[in-house]
Amino acid sequence: MTREAALLWGLMAGILPVMGFLTALLSVGLSRLLLWSSGTSPDWYGRFGAPWLEEAVKVASLAFLIRPERVAFMVDAAICGFAAGAGFALLENLAYLEMLPGGGVPLFVLRGFGTAVMHGGATAIVGVIAIALRRMGRWRAMGLGLLVAIAIHTYGDAAILTPLQERLTVVLGLPPLFVLIFERSERAMHNWMGQKLNQDVELLDMLATGNFANTPAGQYLRSLSSFPPRVLGDMVCMLQISSELSAAAKGDRIQTWAGLPVEPDAQLESRLVELDFLGRSIGLAGRRALAPLLPLTSRDRSELRSLQDKARP
Amino acid sequence: MMAVRTFLMKTGALIALEGRMDAASRDLLQAAGDRMAETGAKHIVVDMTRLTYISSAGLGVLVRLSSILGKAGCSVSLSGANGVLRTVLKITKIGTLFRIYDTADDAMSAEAG
Numbered sequence: 001m002t003r004e005a006a007l008l009w010g011l012m013a014g015i016l017p018v019m020g021f022l023t024a025l026l027s028v029g030l031s032r033l034l035l036w037s038s039g040t041s042p043d044w045y046g047r048f049g050a051p052w053l054e055e056a057v058k059v060a061s062l063a064f065l066i067r068p069e070r071v072a073f074m075v076d077a078a079i080c081g082f083a084a085g086a087g088f089a090l091l092e093n094l095a096y097l098e099m100l101p102g103g104g105v106p107l108f109v110l111r112g113f114g115t116a117v118m119h120g121g122a123t124a125i126v127g128v129i130a131i132a133l134r135r136m137g138r139w140r141a142m143g144l145g146l147l148v149a150i151a152i153h154t155y156g157d158a159a160i161l162t163p164l165q166e167r168l169t170v171v172l173g174l175p176p177l178f179v180l181i182f183e184r185s186e187r188a189m190h191n192w193m194g195q196k197l198n199q200d201v202e203l204l205d206m207l208a209t210g211n212f213a214n215t216p217a218g219q220y221l222r223s224l225s226s227f228p229p230r231v232l233g234d235m236v237c238m239l240q241i242s243s244e245l246s247a248a249a250k251g252d253r254i255q256t257w258a259g260l261p262v263e264p265d266a267q268l269e270s271r272l273v274e275l276d277f278l279g280r281s282i283g284l285a286g287r288r289a290l291a292p293l294l295p296l297t298s299r300d301r302s303e304l305r306s307l308q309d310k311a312r313p
Numbered sequence: 314m315m316a317v318r319t320f321l322m323k324t325g326a327l328i329a330l331e332g333r334m335d336a337a338s339r340d341l342l343q344a345a346g347d348r349m350a351e352t353g354a355k356h357i358v359v360d361m362t363r364l365t366y367i368s369s370a371g372l373g374v375l376v377r378l379s380s381i382l383g384k385a386g387c388s389v390s391l392s393g394a395n396g397v398l399r400t401v402l403k404i405t406k407i408g409t410l411f412r413i414y415d416t417a418d419d420a421m422s423a424e425a426g
Contacts, residue, residue, distance in 0.1 A: 207397040213404070221404070230369045233405030237368040240397055267333075270314065274335040274368065281369055 019061050020087020020119075027057045027088070028095060051153035058088055058123045059146045062130075063138075073299070075185035077127030078178060085123030089116040114167035118156045121174035122149040128181055134298065200247040200295050207240050217293050224289050231282050235290050238278040241271055242296035249300040268304065314338060315364070317345045324425035325356035327417055331363035334371035342371065346378040346389075355387055356424040360417040362393030372407050379410065388412075392420040 030053055035045055062081055093112040126145030133141040156166060203217070212218040221235060245268075252262045275296075279287055315338040320327040326349040334342065342359075349357050359375065361367070379389040390412040394402055402408035414420035 207400065210396045210399050212397070212400050218400075229405045229407075230372070233372065233401045233407070234369045236397065236401050236404055237366065240366060267314070270335065270337055273337065274333075277336040277370065278368060 024091035078124040081124035081127035082120035085120035089119040246295040326354035333366035336370040358420040
């Protein structure tokens with residue numbers, strides 16, 4: 001089973017739909033409270049108010065699920081988002097079944113399928129944006145994703161098109177978008193594995209042979225002479241541990257692809273603790289100055305964590 | 314993790330470090346240094362041949378050890394620092410505070426002489 005398939009089945013069948021379901025319960029309760037307290041017309045609220053509340057509660061649950069150290073790739077975030085959104089749609093459709101009797105099974109199926117894709121797709125997009133734009137900060141990226149999700153949801157609920165046209169747009173428009181995201185994620189994975197692994201190994205080799213000072217990276221570090229020597233030393237240490245962990249993450253991934261079991265790394269925790277110590281030691285300015293050289297990304301960290309979690313007995 | 318082995322010789326004491334000296338394992342070196350100081354050795358060699366990592370936490374212990382032992386008339390030198398350790402010692406300028414030798418044998422014979 002491929003990595004994506006294993007994740008898909010694990011998450012789709014596991015906690016995410018349940019969480020989506022619970023999120024929908026919360027959303028229904030809050031919606032009723034809002035309608036009761038504000039006196040807004042249910043029709044207006046359903047079209048323009050509900051998307052804000054529903055997307056906000058879905059994103060809140062997604063923010064918990066796609067913590068940076070747990071999810072590294074856009075495709076994983078999309079799967080998490082889709083499963084959570086689809087779980088949400090399940091309860092919503094059950095509520096509609098109770099509120100809008102009649103119309104027959106075909107209408108219920110068409111509506112249910114459309115809302116599942118819309119809710120799943122909108123939340124998946126938030127996850128994708130959160131990972132793709134993580135450099136701008138997790139919460140900012142999530143906020144931007146939330147606005148996009150609200151726009152999609154509002155479009156779905158605003159009755160601009162006929163219900164059939166609107167469902168067709170969502171059902172036909174979102175899948176190609178996700179194919180594009182999956183392909184891009186796959187390319188990012190190959191780039192991470194190939195090019196970045198070579199860079200990690202080169203850096204480790206330069207550090208091990210004592211030639212680091214003569215490399216462009218070493219010269220860059222020397223140019224940071226405004227930092228105390230102790231901080232410069234810890235920057236070298238940070239580069240060493242970062243490149244070791246970064247290379248280890250890729251090694252674990254290669255083993256998994258080859259169908260081999262990943263050996264638990266007894267030193268992983270202590271290295272991560274040391275990395276935190278070094279981060280504090282060099283301070284914010286040091287971390288910013290070192291950032292262009294640091295090989296360990298949040299993607300490496302999450303890959304390591306997830307593979308090592310699985311490797312533990 | 315770091316392993317520390319200590320040897321008492323006629324010419325002084327040897328502390329051989331192996332593995333990684335990180336913030337969590339620095340106390341091991343401090344304890345070994347204290348033990349060797351109690352023996353009355355006039356010179357201690359800290360051998361780093363099998364050490365693969367040292368950060369400011371470990372360097373701090375080395376400097377403190379050298380300072381405390383120096384007041385008691387005991388000198389500390391380093392040996393076997395290669396690769397990244399040499400880079401760290403150089404870039405932190407800690408290397409200038411110690412006499413550094415290629416091997417523990419070189420250090421022992423030079424300091425005894």
